[in-house]
Amino acid sequence: MSTPAIHRPSDTITTERLLLRPLSPTDSNAVFAIRSDPRVFYWTVPNTREKSDEWLKARLESEKSMVYTVSLQSSTENPSPQIIGLTGAHSLPEVGYIFRPSSWGHGYATEALKAWIHMYWQRYPDGHPVLHEDERAYLKAVTGPDGEGSRGVLRKCGFRWFGEDEVCDERKAAREKGLRVVLEEFRLIKPHVEE
Structure with missing residues (x-):
């Protein structure tokens, strides 16, 4: 798998409690463990290792992807910490996060996303150059049904509700019945920098 220039090994981010680093091919086991848990991923659970590895490969090869492990x-109590989540942009300007259920309720998603957002705007104050001009002024996130916890994370990180869209539910059984769901989009506008 090739790794685009935006994923440099020196791109680690530290917070008070967390270490974020760019996603790498060696994260296959952790990615599969997180993404295959039905409590974590609303739409389509990659129930095979092959689907999870395809997702990982696509993220590593996309110039619009800036996914970090958390x-x-x-x-001394935790000398070899395991990956508890993923955060960042899977396809700029859209960002997201998924965490192991055992790490829910501790504020890790908020802490990680805030740190990633700070890094992003520090590195790309005018928005990432791969984006169209009209997309460079914001980051966005989309939440699905039962996503109140996720919406709370977004609000704490400064995102504001932007709109909603009713779409076909892509989960197999729901799609076969023609069920639809409402997705909510939130946006975070580029911070104004004084000159």
Whole structure:
């Protein structure tokens, strides 16, 4: 798998409790463990290793992807921390996050996304160059049904409700019945920098 220039090994981000680093091909096991848990992923669970690895490969090869793994910082009690989640842009300007259920309720998603957003606007104050001009002024996130926890994370990170769209539910059984769901889009406008 090739790794685009935006995924440099030196791109680690640290917070008070977390370590974020760019996604890599060696993260296959962790990605599959997170994405295959039906409590984590609303739309389509990659129930095979092959589908999960395809997702990983696509993220690593896309110039619009800036996905980071999230781990607790190492300590004497936790010398080899495991990956507890993923955050960042799977396809700019859209960002997201998914975390292991055991890490829910501790504020990790908010802490990680805030750190990633800060890094993004520091590195690309005018928006990422691969984006169309009209997309460079914001980041966006989309939430599905039962996503109140996710909407809370977005609000804490400064995102505001932008709109909603009713779409076909892509999960197999729902799609066969023609069920539709409402997705909500949130946007975070590029911070104004004083000159």
